[in-house]
Amino acid sequence: MYKYHDNDTKFIDQRHNQFKKQVTRYFDNELSDDQFRSIRLRNGLYQELHAYMLRVLIPYGSLNSKQLNQLGLIADKYDRGYGHFTTRQNIQFNWIDLSQINSIIADLAKVNMHAIQSSGKTVRNISADPLSGIRKDEVADARPYCELIRQWFTLHPEFSWLPGKFKIAINGSENDEIGIQFNDLGLQLVLNDKHELGFSVYAGGGLGAAPMLAPKIKSFVPEIDILSYIESVLRVYNLYGKRDNDKRLRIKFLVKRLGIEKFHDLVEKDWLSSRDDDEIKLNISKLDKIKKDFIAPIKPITSKNIEQRVDFNYTIWKSNNVSDNKVKGYSIVSVSLTQIGSAPGNIDSDQLRHLSALASKYSLNEVRTTKNQDIVFPYVRNEDLYELWQQLEMFDLSSPHNSTFAHIVSCPGADYCSLAKAVSIPVSKRIQNRFIENGLLFEIGELNLHISGCENSCAHHHVADIGLLGLNKGKEDYYQITLGGRTKNDTKLGKKLGRAIASVDVVDAVEKIVNVYVNNKQQGENFNQLFNRIGIKLFKEAVYA
Amino acid sequence: MLNSKEKTYKLLHIEQWLIEKSGDSNETNGILVRPTDDVESLFVTLKQAPLVAFDFNNFDDGRSYSQVKLLKKRLGYQGEIRALNVHIDHLQFIFRSGIDSYELLPEYKQYNEDYAIDFSICYQAAENNSGLIEQHKFG
Numbered sequence: 001m002y003k004y005h006d007n008d009t010k011f012i013d014q015r016h017n018q019f020k021k022q023v024t025r026y027f028d029n030e031l032s033d034d035q036f037r038s039i040r041l042r043n044g045l046y047q048e049l050h051a052y053m054l055r056v057l058i059p060y061g062s063l064n065s066k067q068l069n070q071l072g073l074i075a076d077k078y079d080r081g082y083g084h085f086t087t088r089q090n091i092q093f094n095w096i097d098l099s100q101i102n103s104i105i106a107d108l109a110k111v112n113m114h115a116i117q118s119s120g121k122t123v124r125n126i127s128a129d130p131l132s133g134i135r136k137d138e139v140a141d142a143r144p145y146c147e148l149i150r151q152w153f154t155l156h157p158e159f160s161w162l163p164g165k166f167k168i169a170i171n172g173s174e175n176d177e178i179g180i181q182f183n184d185l186g187l188q189l190v191l192n193d194k195h196e197l198g199f200s201v202y203a204g205g206g207l208g209a210a211p212m213l214a215p216k217i218k219s220f221v222p223e224i225d226i227l228s229y230i231e232s233v234l235r236v237y238n239l240y241g242k243r244d245n246d247k248r249l250r251i252k253f254l255v256k257r258l259g260i261e262k263f264h265d266l267v268e269k270d271w272l273s274s275r276d277d278d279e280i281k282l283n284i285s286k287l288d289k290i291k292k293d294f295i296a297p298i299k300p301i302t303s304k305n306i307e308q309r310v311d312f313n314y315t316i317w318k319s320n321n322v323s324d325n326k327v328k329g330y331s332i333v334s335v336s337l338t339q340i341g342s343a344p345g346n347i348d349s350d351q352l353r354h355l356s357a358l359a360s361k362y363s364l365n366e367v368r369t370t371k372n373q374d375i376v377f378p379y380v381r382n383e384d385l386y387e388l389w390q391q392l393e394m395f396d397l398s399s400p401h402n403s404t405f406a407h408i409v410s411c412p413g414a415d416y417c418s419l420a421k422a423v424s425i426p427v428s429k430r431i432q433n434r435f436i437e438n439g440l441l442f443e444i445g446e447l448n449l450h451i452s453g454c455e456n457s458c459a460h461h462h463v464a465d466i467g468l469l470g471l472n473k474g475k476e477d478y479y480q481i482t483l484g485g486r487t488k489n490d491t492k493l494g495k496k497l498g499r500a501i502a503s504v505d506v507v508d509a510v511e512k513i514v515n516v517y518v519n520n521k522q523q524g525e526n527f528n529q530l531f532n533r534i535g536i537k538l539f540k541e542a543v544y545a
Numbered sequence: 546m547l548n549s550k551e552k553t554y555k556l557l558h559i560e561q562w563l564i565e566k567s568g569d570s571n572e573t574n575g576i577l578v579r580p581t582d583d584v585e586s587l588f589v590t591l592k593q594a595p596l597v598a599f600d601f602n603n604f605d606d607g608r609s610y611s612q613v614k615l616l617k618k619r620l621g622y623q624g625e626i627r628a629l630n631v632h633i634d635h636l637q638f639i640f641r642s643g644i645d646s647y648e649l650l651p652e653y654k655q656y657n658e659d660y661a662i663d664f665s666i667c668y669q670a671a672e673n674n675s676g677l678i679e680q681h682k683f684g
Contacts, residue, residue: 007678155668157641158671
């Protein structure tokens with residue numbers, strides 16, 4: 001993991017002192033609501049339906065056990081005893097009182113955490129594959145680049161007042177688990193013909209009301225030039241991105257308006273005039289130093305004779321939630337935060353503390369957050385798996401749902417979010433319950449369902465096998481269904497099934513869709529393959545018959 | 546009108562500046578760039594301008610920062626760059642952007658510069674690199 005330096009701690013404190021003064025000015029009526037809004041968002045603070053919400057940054061999903069423990073304390077002290085892990089690897093607290101904000105920020109700073117640029121029209125948290133550094137098929141670990149790029153664009157003097165938010169994702173493996181093409185800027189680590197390391201660059205992706213997959217704008221940028229290339233993309237966006245239409249702020253609209261070629265040419269022209277500036281070349285010797293922080297702190301081990309367990313629940317959990325670490329003798333454990341009946345991504349303070357203790361004991365103090373709102377333990381000895389599972393059981397953290405249908409991804413929805421048009425969490429609970437009742441859950445196999453409460457698409461419903469988008473028609477919630485979206489190697493947006501479905505009928509509709517899948521799938525065929533083979537017709541007939 | 550280096554300049558918008566430059570040159574004219582302007586249109590005549598000013602009145606608009614960057618780096622401008630209508634919350638960025646002088650909006654008259662100096666360190670090279678942390682120094 002990245003090791004925080006004194007300077008990093010100092011920087012967080014200095015930002016906090018600045019924000020304190022700004023909050024005081026707001027209370028003294030020296031800052032307008034609009035100005036304060038712009039400032040507080042840059043510090044992760046939203047004003048929601050019932051309270052303020054604080055989004056705490058978890059850089060590229062990397063957390064240590066001390067930080068987890070502190071998040072538990074914050075959940076108890078300032079929230080109602082829980083937090084919500086987001087699809088961009090951060091954590092949110094939903095019941096924040098503005099008068100306590102300084103005290104929360106101070107408590108976060110004690111463990112080098114903060115909310116700087118977790119929101120607002122800035123460069124946001126940078127996403128990385130939660131299995132970075134521990135997978136077998138990796139070109140290079142994305143996290144050292146995430147950290148350097150995160151630092152470089154923190155309070156950058158030129159790029160702190162962008163037209164809209166700017167999300168970067170970096171992928172280091174051949175399998176794209178983070179969906180780089182639905183970020184504003186997606187970077188894929190690649191080796192060129194000469195075996196030199198660099199990035200393929202995708203720009204202008206995003207979900208939301210006008211989903212767009214980012215086109216590739218550059219096949220190879222040498223690693224040493226990546227900062228200047230990102231600066232050039234940001235400069236073109238900063239200068240030409242629309243600022244007068246709230247619905248057209250993201251870079252995807254600029255790429256669309258200019259056309260890929262013209263956008264590429266503008267970036268290229270800028271880059272050719274700035275890339276040779278020594279100051280902006282990535283410092284390779286210092287990068288190598290940071291890379292050392294991220295090397296997996298484990299050596300191959302030969303496990304003792306591991307006793308075979310015949311516990312049914314353990315066996316299911318192990319087959320769904322455990323995978324091999326690239327280092328022999330170690331496993332990667334995924335803790336699903338989708339206990340049946342609870343809100344996806346939600347976690348209470350006892351669970352946070354318990355996970356913290358377990359991470360210390362079984363995973364060398366480290367966990368990762370994921371875009372599917374899980375917690376990953378990266379370094380678990382194979383011989384500890386059964387014991388860890390038992391410990392997870394004690395705090396309702398042993399859901400064997402990873403990559404099964406019960407693992408629903410959901411935003412907070414209209415229960416919490418002022419932007420949402422419909423509820424998300426209650427629908428996810430109803431769907432989970434239905435599939436437990438009908439006994440289909442483990443028969444279905446790998447299938448994913450995402451629910452977003454509005455077009456902002458925080459739950460990434462466009463790229464799910466089954467996507468639900470909340471709409472509001474009069475007094476009732478409706479859901480627009482999309483099918484056949486996917487990420488990984490071949491990102492695709494889902495297709496609309498047809499007219500939106502009323503909340504009362506939506507669980508039936510999902511069940512009908514799943515039945516079409518189960519009844520028609522061939523041996524080993526996943527939902528996406530089936531959808532490509534049979535198309536949307538049968539699904540339409542089943543749902544709207 | 547605005548005073549700089551004990552000289553008084555008349556500020557012209559880019560279009561006007563380009564017209565005047567085609568006739569007699571007037572050394573008391575400076576340029577006022579708006580966020581929507583294309584600074585690269587100044588390419589030929591820019592060197593004759595003793596001062597270029599940018600308007601930072603819109604709290605959320607960061608275009609001027611990139612315009613300043615183009616002016617200095619791509620067009621090689623060496624005269625004075627001044628920020629007008631500056632909000633105090635922008636000063637930390639103004640200080641590091643290669644802007645030579647600034648004028649705060651009148652509503653901030655009770656604040657002095659010390660108010661805005663919150664940071665002793667920074668994470669990226671820019672025009673002013675005091676406080677740049679070690680791992681982002683080149684070489």
